[in-house]
Amino acid sequence: MSLTVWLTFVVAAVLISVSPGAGAVNTMSNGLQYGVRRSVPSILGLQLGYGAQILLVGAGLGAIIASSTLALSVIKWLGVAYLIWLGIQKWREPVVTHSEGPPAETSNQKRFWQSAFVNLTNPKATVFLVxxxxxxxxxxxxxGPQLATMGITLVLVDCMVMLGYALLASQLYRFMTTPRRQKRMNQVFGSLFVVAAVALASFRRT
Structure with a gap:
């Protein structure tokens, strides 16, 4: 792969990662609640799911799944149900007052696997990569070397973009000084998860 082709691919990778989706919503939600540093496990989880999709396509299995209406439907509706569940959990998340101390954190391991599942159940990624x-x-x-180069590039670019999303969201934390604002923000992100679920449900293979 020449440098020119690779740079063109990098531009495509950036556009893919910047476009809003379930992964971006998940990252911003974690960035707002935990800050950038503690959002890293969830970002790495997203990359595990993304990397699995890339390996799937690179091994040729992605093309098989993309040609199977049943397989795509099962993956899609699992993803829809999971995103709605995340949205409900976020909507119902209790607010925390200063007298109650810092909020109880979801473990790094749990957030890692939650995020991995977000990308693993996204059939649009498989079809798009194919x-x-x-x-x-x-x-x-x-x-082989070309696919490896593209796969590594996609993951690294997505990591940087997700870190940017987490940083952006973390800046909103200083405004979360009242229970009312916390509740509103939880509702916003809960709704965004549901919107992402609706977008995934409306996905139709062309």
């Missing part, structure tokens, strides 16, 4: 990779594969060159 369509994306062939556009950048150079004919006549070994596909």
């Amino acid at each position: 369509a994306l990779f062939p556009q950048f594969l150079v004919a006549g060159e070994p596909h």
Whole structure:
């Protein structure tokens, strides 16, 4: 893969990661509640799910799944149900007053696997990668190194973008000084998870 082709792919990777989706909502929710540093486990979980999707497509299984209406439907509706559940949990999350001390934290391990499941149950990623990779594969060159380069690039770019989302969300923490504001923000992010679920439910393979 030439430098020009790779740089073009980097631009595509940035646009993919910046576009709002369930992963971005998940990251912003964690960034708001825990700050940037403590959002890292959830970001790494997203990358595990994303990396699994990339390996799936790279191994050729993605094309098989993308051609199976049943497999895509099962994955899609699992993802829809999970996002709605996350939205309800966020909506019902209790507010914390200064007298109560800091909020109880969800363990790093739990947040890691929650985030991984967000990306693992996103069939749009599989279909998109199946369509994306062939556009950048150079004919006549070994596909393995090219796919590895693209996969690593996607994960690294997504990590940086998600860190940016977490940083942006963490800046809102200083405004969360009253129970009313906390409740409103929990409701906003809970609603965004449900919106992401609706967007996933409306996904139709072309």
